[in-house]
Every structure is written in structure tokens, then in C-alpha cells.
Amino acid sequence: MKHINNYTKIIIGIVVFFTFSCADDILDKDPVSSFSGSGFYKTSSDAQAGVYGIYDAVQSTFRVNFAYWGEGRADAVATNASGDPLVLQQNTLTQNISSASWNNLYQTISRANYAIKYIPEVFQTESEFSLQLIAQARALRALSYFYAVRIWGDVPLITEPYESINQDFFIQKTGKELVLDQIVDDLIFAADNCRNDYTGNNTRILFTKGAANALLTHVYMWKKQYAEAVEAAEKVVDNPLYSLVPITNWSTIFNSGYTNESIFEVGYNEIQTNALRGLYALGSDSNYFPSVSFRNSFEDGDLRKDLIYDVTNANPRKIWKFFGRGFNDESSDPSSNNIVLFRLADIMLLKAEAHNKLNNPDEAIKLLNLIRKRANIPELTELQAITLYGDLESAILHERLIELSFEGHRWFDLVRTGRAISVMNPINGLSAEGNLVWPISEDALNTNPNLIQNEFYR
Template sequence: MKNIKKFIVVLILFQAYSCSEEILEKDPQSSFSAQGFYKTTADARAGVNGIYDALQSAMRINFSFWGEGRADAVDTRHSGDPLALKQNNLTQTINSASWNNLYEVISRANYAIKYIPSVFEEENDFSRQLIGQARALRALSYFYAVRVWGDVPLITEPYESVEQDFFVERTGKEMVLDQIEADLIYASENARESNGGDGDRILFTQGGADALLTHVYMWRQKYGDAIASAERVMNNDLYSLVSITNWNNIFSSGYSNETIFEVGYNETQTNSLRVLYALGSDSHYFPSESFRNSFEEGDLRETLIYDVTEEEPRKIWKFFGEGFNDESPDPSGNNIVLLRLADIILLKAEAHNALGETAEALQLLNRIRERAGLPEIDEQEAVNLYGDLESAILHERLIELSFEGHRWFDLVRTGRAIDVMNPINGLSDEGNLVWPIHEDAFNRNPNLEQNLFYR
């Protein structure tokens, strides 16, 4: 009976695995065993593209549910996940409690990491850069998983035999983070410096690995390491801040010089940006009152984010351009920007401040403020405005990175989630900072245990 169950799991896993010749190919191949797939360099490239294809599904709506839905910048009138997250009424049946799409990315990455070396007679730069991309994508998926659920099953080998243990218990989050760091360090050293053209934005490069590594180091409060990885990003010629006049284009057009990594979509492979933010008076999310009241006078970004002429704006036009007024409920072909230079600059400012390096922190903070049309501030002005310099930096992240999927994670990693959200929805228990594990996971794996708060 046990082997029959394992055989069924194998069939499900192999059937789920698919890849494409190009990342945005309309008709990806599917239903094959990876053991027999990796024969040529074209197969190796297609296998890695298949990981990006899985990432599209994982991020299409959850980047916002996970990164914004439980935080203070959004409000909602919608039932389902938007309301459950906003009210902190999480259950094991809400859609965002499922990690299936992330583990699909991880599964495809594991196949690629194992089998790409067999395609080449000897290790070379091409094989290493493909493996670097696969390891960066695996790291990205596990980083979301750790931040959302805490301890998660750490799986680094593909499932290929009924003799393997399919019912893996959860691994301590610090061990998972160690694996994430190892994967990203490999990618930082072995991915390409540049993939050329649009590939510099929708494929992982060394800069993309360094940017994600900066986030991981900040999550783990490794401030010196975060500064070092951030400096590699900031010294990378691929990246530069765009002018404020082109700020919306980062999101509406994609592929800007400020972007470090974005998930690519098109008219066929779409996401939920419209439904999330821009569907007239019926989008999932609109700017909360506290968010609208948090702008400093003269901030040029405010009118680029939402319609300030409305007393109660019901959409966010940051991702589609100022004045966007399309009521269509159609899915969006916009890319989703996950990492960009302003984000890394502000993380570096935060790291310097944590180490008592105030001058460096202020210089970086003011670089972002100046682009937004705001005056430079010194430490005392930061204290007067926001209480301390760290709070000033986090406020800048709230505005600059609004609705991009960072706010909830910023609140959690800085220990501010309960203080900020308790008056809004009663959040009071640190065990409640993670999501419940979806009931489907328990149906698949009887060795899992639910997060303590939700038992």
C-alpha cells in the first residue's frame, strides 16, 4: 500500500513538471520524466526556462497576498483572501496558505540542478550559469516559504524513485535559510554578469542573486554581509535609478534600468495585477487611509501611485501609469517587479544605521528622497519626523516600494508587525506572524504538523 501511494505521488510530480523553449512561450511542453529529458544543451536551457514558467504561476497573485495583504498600506472590500488577510482571520483553507506553486518551482529547479551537469562532458561556464539560475530560483522560492510559513520541508533532490521518502517533515527555518544563502552565493559567483537585453531583467544574473542575497542577510540581521552584497549591486553597471518622470514606467513598461529582477509575463501568460490593484472601484486592494496620510508634502510619487483627487480612491494606478482608467477585468501582461535598485539602496541604508553608521545611512536615504522631490534630512530631522532614523528609512520603503510586495515582510523582520497591526486587526501573538499550512498539504503529507498558533 505504501509503495502504491508513492507511485501515485511520482506520477503527479512528473505530470506537473513542464518546461518551455522560451520563458514566455505559449505552448510549453509537459508530462515527461526529467530523467530522460536532459540530453542536449537545448534541453538544459529549456529546463531552466521551465522553472521561470513555474515562477510565473507562483507569483501571479501571491506576491501581493504574501507581501501586502496583511500589512497597513492596503484596504479592501473583497471577501476571500483579501478580507481574511486584512482582518487577520487566516485559516488553512485560504488560497494564500498553499505552498504548492512554490514547491513546483523548487521541484523543477531540483531536476535542473541534478541533470544539467550530465548534459556536458565537463563543467563549463555555460553549465554553471544555468545551474546558477536554477539555484537562485530555488532560493527565491524557499525564501518566500520561510517568511510565510517558518519551518518548511527542505527538499534539494528530485523525486525519481518509489524508494525515496515523499513524506518529508518540516525543516528548521535557519537550516533552510542556510541553504538559501548557499544557493545564492553560488548564483552570485556563477550566473552571468549580463544575459543581454531583456534577459538582464527577467533572468537571474549575478546582480539579481546579490540583490536577493541582500534581502536574506537583512532578514537574518547580518548587516555587514548585507552591505557587501548591496555594494556589489550598486556598483553593477546594469542598474541605475530612473528619473521621477519615468518612475511609473518601471512597472507599466518593465525592463527599466532600475529593475534587477522581474517576473516576465505577456498577453498569454498573465498575472492578476489588474484585479489586485486597478479594476476601477472593484479591485482587491486600494490605498488605506493611513497610507494616504503618510505622505510628506511635496512628495512627487503620491500622484503617481493613486488618484489624489478622489476622497476615497478605490484603485492603485502605480503599475499602469498616472491617470489609468481602464475598467477591464482582463488579466494583466505587465511584468511583476520583485527586486529593484531603490529597494537595495534603502536596505543598505538600514544596514548602515543598524551598525551605527549614520552618515552612510542618511546619504542613501536622501538619495531616494531627492528623486521624489523631497528635501534632504539630517538625523535630528529624521527623529523629529519619524522618531528615529530606522523609522525614517522604513517609512521611505513604505512609500517608495508601495504595493510591490515588501511591506509585510519589512514589518516582520524589524519586529514592528504587532505594534503596527494590532490597532488595525488585533494581531498580538508572534506565532500568528506566519501563515497556517493549507489543508491540502496535510492530505499529501501526513508527516506535517500545523503551525502552533493554528492548531
């Protein structure tokens, strides 16, 4: 039987508490709340359960949307499905699509805000245990806000739990740069105070110092603070907990989980499941299959190709990266596989990209070639990278396209590097900078009169 994550065992005991005390949408909160966080947070066990409740919300957030948000609008996937997959591929977003809802992100933020406020009151004196619990809560809040900023741009910044009728329930949007500043503050605290590791597999599914620094690397790259990105990435790359998995075991990163390459996974099991099968693995019935441009992007001899999709089919409709080569179970049952949000290859390639931006091409090439060598494709010189891909940055981004395919990074890479319009315009006509964000959902607009729809969608 698949490993049952420790935090899921405690979720059962607190799910009712959170169902009634934390609104599904923090902006859809009844103006009078009878909930008192201090009424729940009494013991150290309560504090730990409260943090595990945040992970529970994260499971709900990413079970489908990690792919809708990170892949659905990008060039590596194609679809025959209706609903969000088709809308995202055609770039016909409206405020009524499911991926326009931020409810789960703000539920996660709400739970984190309660934990951050009340955990210090549980412990009479500050301790390593109390600090690492707060650090996990702040890291999970940062993760949620980072997705929110990348998806909607300016968003409401809420850092206190709703507990009083005197609080303002109709929060306006905060500028994305201020939200990013809060994210960085949370992650610096998390990197200082999270544990380096936990017992057993928990090291891969709870926020550690390595996970905080991995997320911080992504944030610094989004902010174009390349020196800071290199510094954060080095703390991950130099961490002995992490190493590249040999290509012979590459598929285990996704279909088994908990490998040495993994930095942070969202943990699932037979009870708390995700939509990986429906997203990628149901052949002609799945939401996504590899686009023609993606299939044509591989260099000769790349050993990852038939580990990613069914190369035996002239028109492949199955991505088996997450289930193993030859996966042929057409069941529509949900998946219990973990979703890997951050892994070492991802951070190494971001570090390579940052080094290139800082005019350190030798360091960038060295990191790029470590990933290429594992895939059995020739190592490159800077001149060869330029000859093949136009410039070194393009070579690195191409490697991210292949190595991290369908893991929820491609759309954000295109936006972050200013390439989304040039890549997607021939595919679906994307042409306006304002169209790079999602519309705010109709539900959020109806609930909060102080919210203004993103300009492109007004």
C-alpha cells in the same frame, strides 16, 4: 505588441513535460514515479529549456501571491473584497485560504531540483554555460524557499528530485534557520556563476549576478547579518547596469518594465498573464485600495503621490502605480505587465537600514536622501530624521513604505523589523508572534501525515 520573453517561447514546448512529470505539489507526489530526468536532459537545448521551465513556474507563483503575501496583511492596503483579501486584512487566516497553499513554490523547487541534478550530466565537461544554467536554477530555488520561510517558518527542505520508490515522500518540516542556510549557499553559488547580463531585456527577467546579490541582501537582512547585507548590496549598487530612474519616468519601472532601475522582474505577456488589474486597478472592484493611514503618510510635495494612486478621489479606490497616472481602463482582463520583485531603490534602502544597524548613520542618511531627493522631498540630517520619525530606522522604513508601496515588501518589512504586531494590532488585533506565519494548507496536511500544523493554528 508587448515584448515576448525569450523563455516563454520555449515554455510551450516543455509545458506538457512538466505538467506530467512535476506534481503541482511536491508533497503530493505519487509514490511510484516513472519519470526519469535523464530521459529529458540530453542536450544543451534541453538543459536551457529545463531552466526556462522553472521561470514558467515562477510566473504562476507570483501572479497573485506576490501581493497577498507581501501586502495583504500589512497596513498600506484596505479592501472591500471577499476571500483572501478580506481574510488577510482581518487577520482571520485559516488552512483553507488560497494563499496558504505552497503548491506553486514547491513546483518551482521541484523543477529546479531536476535541473540542478541533471544539467551537469548533459555537458561532458564543466563550462561557463552549464554553470550559469545551474546558477539560475539554484537562484530560483533560493527565491522559492525564501518566500516559504518568511510565510510559513519551518518548511520541508527538499533538494533532490523525486525519482525512486526508495525515497521518502513524506518529508517533515526543517527548521527555518537550516533552510535559510541552504538559501544562502544557493545564492552565493548563483552570484558567482550567473552571468552579469544577457542580450536585450533578458537581463531584467533572468537571474543575473546582480539579481542574486539583491536577493542575498534581502536574505541577510532577514537573518540580521547586517555586515553581509552591506557587502551584498554594494555589489548591486556599484553595478553599472543599475541606476535610479528620474521621477519623470518613475512610472515606466512598472507599466513598461525593463528599466535601468530594475534588477529582477517576473516576465509576463499576453499569453502568460498576472492579476495586477484585479489586485489594484479596477476601482471599487479591485482587491485592494490605499488605506487611510497610507494616504496620510506622504510628506508635502512628494511627487510620487499621484503616480501611485488616484488623488482626485476623496475615497480613492484605484492604485494606478502599475499602469500609469490617469489609468482608467475598467476591463477585468488579466495584465501582461511584468512584476518587479527587486529594484535598485529597494536595495539602496536596505543598505541604508543595514548601515544604521552597524552604527554608520552618515552612510545611511546619504542613501536615504538619494531616494528622497528623487521624490522632491527635502533631504534630512540624522537629527531631522529623528525629529520627524522618532529614529533613523523608522525614517528609512517610512521611505520603503512610500517608495516600494504595493510591490510586495511591506508585510515582510514589518515582520523582519519586529514591528508587525505594534503596527497591525490597532487595525486587526494581531497580537501573537505565532500568528505572524501563515497556516499550512489543509491539502498539504492531508497529503503528508508527517506535517504538523503551525502551532498558532492548531
